Amino acid sequence: MxxxxxxxxxxxxxxxxxxxxxxxxxxxxxxxxxxxxxxxxxxxxxxxxxxxxxxxxxxxxxxxxxxxxxxxxxxxxxxxxxxxxxxxxxxxxxxxxxxxxxxxxxxxxxxxxxxxxxxxxxxxxxxxxxxxxxxxxxxxxxxxxxxxxxxxxxxxxxxxxxxxxxxxxxxxxxxxxxxxxxxxxxxxxxxxxxxxxxxxxxxxxxxxxMEQGDDFRLQRPPQNNHKRYQLCDEAAAFELMAAQYLRLTGQVFEKKSLSLQINGRPIPLLAEAHDIAWFEFDSLCMTARSSSDYLEIASRYRCVLITHIPLLDEALDNAAIRFIHLIDALYDGKVELITTAAAPPQKLYCGLHHSSSFKRTASRLCEMEHYHYSDN
Structure with missing residues (x-):
């Protein structure tokens, strides 16, 4: 054309x-x-x-x-x-x-x-x-x-x-x-x-x-045998994610000191294989990051693993707003997301200041449970 x-x-x-x-x-x-x-x-x-x-x-x-x-x-x-x-x-x-x-x-x-x-x-x-x-x-x-x-x-x-x-x-x-x-x-x-x-x-x-009506993303159950959003404590999170990493890459996880350079700043990551990356939540959201960092991650990888997403209360408001931007970037980039978290998406944020914005994040996390998501 x-x-x-x-x-x-x-x-x-x-x-x-x-x-x-x-x-x-x-x-x-x-x-x-x-x-x-x-x-x-x-x-x-x-x-x-x-x-x-x-x-x-x-x-x-x-x-x-x-x-x-x-x-x-x-x-x-x-x-x-x-x-x-x-x-x-x-x-x-x-x-x-x-x-x-x-x-x-x-x-x-x-x-x-x-x-x-x-x-x-x-x-x-x-x-x-x-x-x-x-x-x-x-x-x-x-x-x-x-x-x-x-x-x-x-x-x-x-x-x-x-x-x-x-x-x-x-x-x-x-x-x-x-x-x-x-x-x-x-x-x-x-x-x-x-x-x-x-x-x-x-x-x-x-x-x-378009404020009246139900959230359509919450009406569809997951259609896969491998849950993308796992509820577990920190002790179980590593074992679950290591199994996911093996399934996706065919490689056994080996602990190494790795970092990703984005916008001149290092971002630690646990593992990387081709277009798959495994991060801890703290590395992505507990230190100063920008939307630009997350957009770059979304452009580099087709699948991102994130472990140890905590309950986000008012003391973690800065981390919560970064997490909102991270999920926006991964969602819009059609990146497959696999996570372990301390609570279901709708209960993950328990603060006040970002409760309205986090509804979108919770909704998107639910949609990203579906395997057909990254194909659409």
Missing amino acids: TDTPLSCLTTGHRYLSVSIKQHYQTSIAQLGYQQDPEQERAIDHFQRLYTELLALPSKRGVLNRLLNRSQPSCRGLYLWGGPGRGKTYLMDLFYHHLPTQKKQRLHFHQFMRNVHAELATIGHQKAPLTIIGKRVAQQTQVLCLDEFYVADIGDAMLLAGLLKALFDNNVVLITTSNTTPDNLYRNGLQRDRFLPAIALIKRHTELIS
């Missing part, structure tokens, strides 16, 4: 013969999912956006560029609600249905990682976020970001200027989140500087609530 704007495609294109809603109905039938009223309402919004994108003018006139006239754009979508409601599934369905390559789909943390990398290349030029907005717009007409979740003050301080640059260049944003825009970065440092980002999101996207 060529790099063709959506508006240049004719009704004879193979994607245009099937509506988004028809595509959704066919997909859930094939996957054996139940129809959900909130999902069907959301699909109607996706269909509206899809139709509007196809109707956009295909060319930007020279006169308009000379006069700096803004071009017509579409209002994007902001899907919010609890975990396991199908937000990511619907966004991905829409993304794959778009008949263009001028689109990009990323996890929010990966997108921000890319932005920081771009900033490093720009140096001391004026208006660096404006430059990045133009660069993104050259390649991307529709930007899909999964899990819009802001915890890092560095990201928070950039987002108002970044979003303005994207919207000024007519990039259409579709994103998912577990919270409304008004609750993003709540209680964060210097939040007043983040408020313009919230205003931009509300102005340029249509807010779609």
